[in-house]
Amino acid sequence: MSRIEACFNAIKENNKKALIPFITAGDPSPDLTVGLMHEMVSAGADIIELGIPFSDPMADGPVIQRASERALAKGTNTDDVFSIVEEFRTKNNMTPIILMGYLNPIEVMGYAQFVNKAAKAGVDGLIIVDLPPEESEELIAELKPHGLDQIFLISPTTHEERLEKICEVASGFLYYVSLKGVTGSNQLDVEAVAHKLNQIRDKTNLPLGVGFGIRDAQTAEAVGRISDAVVVGSALVERIAEHAKDNEKMKKEISSFIKSLRVALDGV
């Protein structure tokens, strides 16, 4: 059983909701990322989404764009991202790690080599923002033998026919993008999200995560009520940016923010 599957099974058994924080690998600096990951797990994170920094993050709002810029300015490259995961795995072999990024850094390495390195490092799945199912066949063929999942996004503009196509190829879980916009937007409509999640549930038994626009305990709780997992990115990255120069303070802030989300989700 994959770590992702085991994680969602445990969540379901305990009648809980999964908390998935996102940070960009190498932000504010590559040597701080592993520490942050452990901190987030002890504060209550169930799965970690780790961003691969990219020069042209087209689907991201300003907060995560700047995280990419900070990470790249510190020289973070794809091999560093694998090293970070590898180091994290020396102390934690249970928490699933999903790499989130854009296709070009993967293409340049070659699908086979990228997937080999990812699997070896202890990665469990990939979210590739600009790789829709139509263009995914080859990558999925590389991922399958390693037991890695490609996590697909579904959005408010995904029509029925596409939804079916996505559910056919998806594994791990599905990530519902709660609004039309970039990461960090601020206009979440919980009722509309609930409606769409019901539509998706008609097509698949995979767990449903929701991301984009979840900024605090209150929105996490509201979304937790209707989904299986909640992804929090920009709100977390903002805190990293704010305390980038004081590592201890940053860890504390991140920890207490994750704890507040955990408490909110456990109250659902």
Added chain:
Amino acid sequence: MPEVMKNTDTESFKSMPDKRGHFGIYGGRFVSETLMGPLEELEQAYKKYIIDPDFIAEYEHDLKHFVGRPSPLYHAKRWSEKLGGAQIYLKREDLNHTGAHKVNNTVGQALLAKRMGKKRVIAETGAGQHGVASATVAARYGMECVVYMGAEDIKRQAINVYRMKLLGATVVSVEAGSKTLKDALNEAMRDWVTNVDDTFYIIGTVAGPHPYPAMVRDFNAVVGREARQQCQEQTGRLPDSLVACVGGGSNAIGLFHPFLDDKEVAIYGVEAAGDGIETGRHAAPLNAGKPGVLHGNRTYLMEDKYGQIIETHSISAGLDYPGVGPEHAWLKDIGRANYVSVTDVEALKAFHDLTRIEGIIPALESSHALAYTTKLAPEMDKDAIIIVNLSGRGDKDIHTVAALEGITV
């Protein structure tokens, strides 16, 4: 990434893209899920209207009466004589309304936006030519217009920024990344994904996700269709060579496409070598880049070892882009077109030469095509024919050229 296909001996070179928007291994639709549905919708609307007689009639009417088409094919006799070889004919896209070929495409896309019921259009721009062409059609058809422009480019192109504002457009300064064209494109995509219900994104070049590369090409192909006919009328035959500059590559594909199956016509796309390919300071992905994925399509890119997009350099803001249209990538791989490059210095010399010898001030972008022509023409017979796409006029570049000579205008 798939293997390169080289299987076009019998098929038409005009058969691309395939159903999924691929030109061989290039092109495609690499965008976030939110844009996939809207791109399908755009593709359907485009396919419907491009063969709709009313749409075609309105497009052609506006090209004639608003843009001023057909543009002349002008025999540059004095320049041809000085170079001592082939006869050079200039396709005068500089004489279009707004001063460049860009308006052929913005008229087409704005009419499509109107048919699709979109009241707001957005665009990205580098030098400002596509931004001006978009603001112009938005004014003409009564639409709201927002243009994204890199903060660096806004500084360099103050006059075009003011032109857009006069035309009623909002110009948004993009502060992210390198603050140039590629970042403006990222930002326009972010706007589109947020406002996709009522907004039409007018992409200015033959890049981006399917159907943009095909659609922008088809709206610019009027350049090549006219040139083909004009050349036959004036000389009784087809040209021996075509030359056009390639940034994203919209003016080039517009000229090339109607000639692709005329195998006797040699095709040259000219990239910006900036300070020289060997210096690394250039904008020539087809000459010195490799295939990758950016801005919704697979194509040749300028990138580092880890796939991060690197900064480009060219004296011409319109060529200062790290990617190139996927159809050019395909034409390069199958060998139907040759992609060469000229430096800033060579382009500047051609800018001055054409101005002094023919009385035409060319855009710095087009000057790259002219500069390559000065290498090509002397090697050819005196009865050979070259058509060069004079894609834009140089008024916008006067400040850049003057500054290089230490003159403040």
